[in-house]
Amino acid sequence: MKKILIIEDDQDIRENLSEILELASYETHQAKNGKVGVEIAKSIIPDLILCDVMMPELDGFGVLKIINKDPELFKIPFLFLTAKTEKESFRKGMGLGADDYITKPFDDVELLDSIEMRLKKSALFKKIDNSDAGLRTFFNEARAEAELKELSKDRDVRKYNKKDLIYEEGQIPKYLFFINSGQVKTFQTSESGKDLITHLFSKGDFFGYINLLNNEKYSENALALQNSEITLIPAEDFRLLLFKSRDFSAKFISLLANHAGHSESQLIEIAYSSVRKKLANVLLSIAAKSHQMNFRISRDDLASFTGSAKETITRTLTDFKHEGIIEVHGSEIVIVSEEDLRNMPQ
Numbered sequence: 001m002k003k004i005l006i007i008e009d010d011q012d013i014r015e016n017l018s019e020i021l022e023l024a025s026y027e028t029h030q031a032k033n034g035k036v037g038v039e040i041a042k043s044i045i046p047d048l049i050l051c052d053v054m055m056p057e058l059d060g061f062g063v064l065k066i067i068n069k070d071p072e073l074f075k076i077p078f079l080f081l082t083a084k085t086e087k088e089s090f091r092k093g094m095g096l097g098a099d100d101y102i103t104k105p106f107d108d109v110e111l112l113d114s115i116e117m118r119l120k121k122s123a124l125f126k127k128i129d130n131s132d133a134g135l136r137t138f139f140n141e142a143r144a145e146a147e148l149k150e151l152s153k154d155r156d157v158r159k160y161n162k163k164d165l166i167y168e169e170g171q172i173p174k175y176l177f178f179i180n181s182g183q184v185k186t187f188q189t190s191e192s193g194k195d196l197i198t199h200l201f202s203k204g205d206f207f208g209y210i211n212l213l214n215n216e217k218y219s220e221n222a223l224a225l226q227n228s229e230i231t232l233i234p235a236e237d238f239r240l241l242l243f244k245s246r247d248f249s250a251k252f253i254s255l256l257a258n259h260a261g262h263s264e265s266q267l268i269e270i271a272y273s274s275v276r277k278k279l280a281n282v283l284l285s286i287a288a289k290s291h292q293m294n295f296r297i298s299r300d301d302l303a304s305f306t307g308s309a310k311e312t313i314t315r316t317l318t319d320f321k322h323e324g325i326i327e328v329h330g331s332e333i334v335i336v337s338e339e340d341l342r343n344m345p346q
Helices: 011-023 035-046 060-066 087-096 108-127 131-145 209-213 235-243 246-257 264-290 299-305 310-322 338-342
Strands: 005-006 026-029 049-051 076-083 101-103 154-161 165-167 174-181 181-187 195-202 219-222 228-234 292-298 328-329 331-337
Touching: 005 011, 005 035, 005 174, 011 026, 011 108, 026 292, 035 060, 049 060, 049 108, 060 076, 076 108, 076 299, 101 108, 165 264, 174 181, 174 235, 181 228, 209 235, 228 235, 264 299, 264 310, 264 331, 264 338, 310 328
Parallel strands: 005 026, 005 049, 049 076, 076 101
Antiparallel strands: 154 228, 165 219, 174 228, 181 195, 181 219, 292 331, 328 331
């Protein structure tokens, strides 16, 4: 029986939702505010979360932010409950990465259909493994999503002979690499000419993504240890999958972490921190060029400058605002703490 967590401060709505879902053979758990909801989520690991937006203690946005940073919870489908009049709340919620929203008063059929669809997609993702066929299935499913329609249909598959160099230290990353067959090592060369192996990768592994995440040149070399067949995933596809859609991002991080030297929590932190650092640098650069701490710039332009999705930039700007680093007035940004931007962790 699938477990659904309902986070809603209105007792009547909460109990009504629970009754409908239990009649549809779901196991329900209730929380009267966001703080209690997060605690319950961590203890039961639900299959889906229904969460109100406006609540005491911790609102829905705060709940989603905590969920997205928890490696045990960030894969869980998350649906907002919002009033029809809360259009701004809806836009903000979807910008933060919610999977969907349901308007109050809700239609029973619409509610159950939306939940069933999200649970089916979640179940499909769990079946996708680190294989050539699994990767193709994942990309085919991703391209069916409206926000991921820009994904390229064809990816370059290259054959490397034993001892062929795949990339060199100092080159600019253009691809994420996936090994269909063979084995690859990454290594650094010391001043004395000695090679230090940093990682070994084999069939089903991704490699080359840490430098892509940090938007920096390769810090090591990659060499085929055997005759290998490798799929090259364009950097643009990589960023779309990682930042554009919450449910695909969760599965993608899971695929990356599988067999790799980084845990899912580390990858979440790297991805999140890299966007914050890049955005901080862009804001400082614009301020320096305009010779003032307030300026106007669109979210689309900021996304272009940082190589991130617009939704990710909106989410990060909101974080900076809540942390007192900037003020946001429409398209105008005011830098409040230049020091915090300069000292933003890598």
